[in-house]
Amino acid sequence: MEPTAAHWLILGIALGALALAIRLAIRLQRRRVEARAYLKGVRYVISDDPDAAIEALSDAARLGSPEAVETYLALGALFRRTGDLARAVRLHRNMLLRAGLEPARRTEIERELAEDYRRGGMVGEAEAAYRALWERGDRAAGAGLRDVLVDAGRLAEAAELQRALGGPGEDPVRAHLLAGLARSGLPDDPGAAREAAQAAVAACPGSADALLALAEAEGARGARDEAAAAISGAVAADPGCALLAWPALDRLGDPARALALVEGWRVAAPGDAALLYLRGRALHRAGRNAEALEALRAAMDADATGEVTLVMRELLRDAGDPRPEELAARHDLMVKALQRRARPLRCARCGAESPRRAWRCLRCGAFESLRPV
Template sequence: MEFDPSWIVLGLPLAFALGWFASRLDLRQLREDSRRAPKAYFKGLNYLLNEQQDQAIDAFIEAVQNDPDTTELHFALGNLFRRRGEYNRAVRVHEHLLSRGDLGRADRERAQHALALDFLKAGLLDRAEDALRRLERTPFEGQARMALLAIYERSRDWPQASEIARRMQAAGQGDFSTRQAHYLCEQALAHAARGELEPARELLREAVATAPQAARARIELARLAQRTGDAATACRELEDLAAVAPAALPLAAALWVEAAGAVQQEEQAHALLVRQYEQMPALDLLQAIVELERAMAPAAAAAAGRQWWLRHLEREPSLVAATRWLEAEPLGGEPARTRVLQALERASKPLTRYRCAACGFEARQHFWQCPGCQSWDSYPARRVEEL
């Protein structure tokens, strides 16, 4: 049978028509798929903007099922789970992303960071630490180090915190010298609590060298010297404190009274505290001045103390100072005076607390790190009434 060339003429248009029809079917299916996924995606965004998180999660799950290869949908879904506190589901989403072999480097690093945040929010600090350490030499390295620093501070792992702070400072992420000094002080206090006074002293000296303008290490050195019976060294440390960090002197005023009395240096301490009080009136400084005058001249101490409290009231109104003046005023022991004093004591007691400047947490004692927000040096050295 001979081949008829006319079949070629008839077959070519037919093959072209069939190919065109098949391509139209594929394009139609592709359009339908692409329309379906963005529709669910935008529906989820709409729910999210209206703070309807349950419906948003359902929409994003539908979008992920329609297009399981879309990483952005996975990130959006994982972040939603984390915001809702569903940390297990967020972890599964981000671990699924990390298990994909076709994931690019940037998305893989982003997923690793999101997974670390999941563990951190869930309170799984050991797993969060491991996930954060895998972000070294990535664009998330700075954020990871800050999170690691917070973990080590919460767990009171001061050597590890010190190492991370040193690396952050070397990388130009800020000045962490004051925080490094706090870490050394914390380690020194742990040694002192175990009776290891010499290692504690060495760490405090290192803290002074690390942050010369910081007050805490000098105060702790003076307290340690007073504990070991070396009041003269305690006085010298407090004189250095007055020179480099005078604003923190109210925190050590009572300690200075004790140390000065032990070495008969009341007049020297009194003169320095008076000069400091004239520059910055503070209740703790004034109380220390009154106690030093009581030690130097007991006979005239009561009258001098009343005058000091009255002078303070002339400079600025103070319920605490008014209470102290009334206590020293010789008005007799009539019941009315006693009741007034009790009322004043109760009203002024909250005013003698310290308040965190970062979160407002109040406490009877001064903290170098706020128990509420974990901020360092957020407690001023002055009482609530003086702020």
């Protein structure tokens, strides 16, 4: 019998179905292999064998499972968090070797790698990696580049970059950067410091950091009225900045006036531990040591968060020898500062601990992120 058109059609359909079945079987097999490699990788992560995990996950990622990329990224973040930067770098570099990565994914991984470099102190590599991404229009990489510049003390460049990142309108981050720039110019160049501090206040008029930097610059050039106004502005804008206000008060160069300022602020909050601390320091500067010790003691009694106690420990460590008549009170204060339970502050963004209040977390570079535990 001659094959008819219908026969050919049936044969065609059968062959097509067979090809499809084979393709499905291969894909299923591939998925199975992928899933196995992936699960193996996850198991190694759980059983704390990171090298084996990287190995297994490399297999899975080569096979192209999207779950593997996710897990890879999570694993890299884990390594970095635990300070295992060499592994984080190796992992992210491995990931980038994979062919056929989506462009968005590739950018994400390159950014991760840049952050590994930054955390690992490989400043040149971090800067180059972030800059390349930033020039391709990746805003998140711009923020990373800014942090690298801040870490390196290149605050003018960082502030300039932040101008592009923050856009028009108030920018608290740029205010912090310019405030830092102002302080870096003190005490040698109060004129340039003042200019930077004024730019900081212009970037964000309510920034306590900017106002304190301005006060420090004004104080350094002997403009006491301007300095006093700026410190008061800072404390009014953010009463929580009191523990950071001592350098500005000190630069006033007038302990009696500093004391009067503190007493003025205390009217609204007489029991505030940070203000009591400032009072103690101002009294000490004024040479009224017995009263100073009394005020510092009261500050520690009022210290609910432990923050003042931490500052006090530092102060006592750096203080000169007491005069004989102050010995007992100083000893008393020392014992109190040591006995008091005080936990370090913690960064709300990255969890890093800091022994004292600061405007910026040194680990992740976030501003105003440190909080009492």
